[in-house]
Each structure stands twice: as structure tokens, then as C-alpha cells.
Amino acid sequence: MNLYSILRPLLFRLQPETAHKLTLSLLRLTGAVSPLNALVDLAFLSPEKPVTVFSLRFKNPIGLAAGYDKDGVAIRGLAALGFGHIEIGTVTPRPQSGNPKPRIFRLPQDEALINRMGFPSQGGGKVVYRLRKFWAERAKTDAILGVNLGRNKDTPNEEAAFDYLELVQLFAPLCDYMTVNVSSPNTIGLRQLQARQALENLLTHVNQQRRLEQAKYQKRLPLLVKLSPDLTDAELDDALEAIWRTDMDGVIATNTTLARQGLVSAYSRESGGLSGAPLRSQSEALLSKIVRRLDGRLPVISSGGIMTPEDAKRRLDMGAALVQVYTGLIYAGPGLVRRMVKAV
DSSP: OOHHHHHHHHHTTSOHHHHHHHHHHHHHHHHHSHHHHHHHHHHTOOOOOOEEETTEEESSSEEEOTTSSTTSSSHHHHHTTTOSEEEEEEEOSSOBOOSOSOOEEEEGGGTEEEEOOOOOBOOHHHHHHHHHHHHHTTOOOSSEEEEEEOOOTTSOGGGHHHHHHHHHHHHGGGOSEEEEEOOOTTSTTGGGGGSHHHHHHHHHHHHHHHHHHHHHHTSOOOEEEEEOTTOOHHHHHHHHHHHHHTTOOEEEEOOOBOOOTTOOSTTTTOSSEEEEGGGHHHHHHHHHHHHHHHTTSSOEEEESSOOSHHHHHHHHHTTOSEEEESHHHHHHOTHHHHHHHHHO
């Protein structure tokens, strides 16, 4: 029996958002106290299994999905758990509180979560300040750092490009890659940006800004696009074509789903995006389609329903270049990262 198996029932007595804030605060403290961070780093030490993707060297293929550390408050503590990369966000240009509470629901019998957070964010300026301080203190980790970008709730889709362009400018010197999030189900109208023409227009502008920032900072800045698991085959084809035509560097598949098949837990009818074990087959099916359609032209990061080391290995065997976890940590605990690294 590991320590987390004892702690989990205690955490699950708390409201999900309260438990999340508590664990994030503990990780933030861990990162701030160097001896403690070193102890955690040693406790979760994983073998090196380097992989190069988007011309970046990852120490291992296991990453943390966006949504866990939305404002970049615990990067160093999270890196001590052994992740090969950490994706913070979703960050919006202006601060916003997100949707009303309660907005996270546990489905323990299904090993799942439903969230309708709605991009709560301290805003790009605050996160930039925090990242600048992070680098100035030389608190560098060996984990690759990504930033997930989203539009503000009150920004209409017709003006969404301005939000993403602002964020690209802000974070270009402070991260290793960026992800354009157009697939969250919790911001009204956002998923409409996955349509062929809308996505191509958006990504064309984002790519132009990326090129300016690359020239300014003399660094390569990979841009990824995160897609929904709820796309039809025709919608997926359109989205992938837009991604390819606008010189994006990769795809993250997938975000959370609106599907609710086969759930047995209480709260299963709550609105929002479903993550965890029930998303496994849907995410794997979309990964298979994307890998087949791209045929090696672009790398794919697989996310969604990755709950066990066997899940992570299977996604990589299916053609994913990297995998990302989130809900699996809630149910299996931080030791899951090391077990996944060993398995792959």
C-alpha cells in the first residue's frame, strides 16, 4: 500500500476544487523549498528515456496535461514528480473567474471527472510575471515547459485571433512550446473555431506572429493545436488539413468530451467536459485516425483516458510521440508518473 492510497480517501472527502487547490499549494511549497524539492525529486526519480519531438529533447515521453496548473504556480514542484514536460494553462489574455461553482465533479465509480471550469485564469500578465521570476531565480527544471492558450470568455470568435496573438507575444520568450486550445467544451462557441475556414484563418495569423517572435528571440517556437474527441470524421479531416496548411508543428488529441455513455456514478449528468477512464476508447480511436491521416507528417501528443502505465505504453505503440496525463493523477497519485516512465 502506498501513501497516496491512504491520503486519497481524505482528499475525496473535500470538494474537488478545494482538494485540487490544496494539492497544488503543497506542490508550490515543495518547489519553493529547495531541500524539500530535492527530496521529492529523489523519491520520484525515474529512468531517463529521452525522446526528441518538435526538435525539443524531452527526458521522457510522459507529460502533464493543461488544466492542472492553470497559472504556472507549481512548475518546479510538479517537475520533481518526474514529468518530461509540463503544460500550464489554459491562460487567457485578461483575468477571468471562469464559470460559477461548483464546477468540478468526481465520478469515482467511473474513475472520471466532469469539469466546467471555463478557463479561470489570472491573466497573461500575471502568469508572465511569474514565469519571468521563475527564470530569473534560475529555478530551472529539466522538464520541457508548454503554455496552453485560450481566448477570453467575452471575446467573440470573430476577434479571437487578437487574444491568441497577444498570448503568443507574451509567452514566446518564456516557454518551449505553445498550444492553441480551440477544443474546450466549457467556453461558449470556442469549439466552432475547429471548423476548417475558421481554424485556418486563426492559425494563419498565429503562425505569422510566431515567425516574428522566432526572429526576435532567435529561437524555435513549436505551435500545437489541441482538438476535441467529439469531432466527426469530416470535421477531423477539415481540422487536420487546416493544421497542416498553416505550418503547425503538431496535434494534441484529445480534450475532454461531452459524451456520457455508460456512466454509473452520481453527477454523471452534470454539464461540462468528461475526462478519465470513460474517455479512453474515444481518445484512442481519434488517435488512431489522426496518426493514419497524418501519416508521419506531424507528431501527435495523446491525452485523455490515460490512467495506467499500460495505457501510456499503448498510446505510444499506437503512434503517439508523447502522452499527457491529468485525471489519472487524481485516482492513482503522483507515483503514476514514475510507473509510466518505467513502463514505456
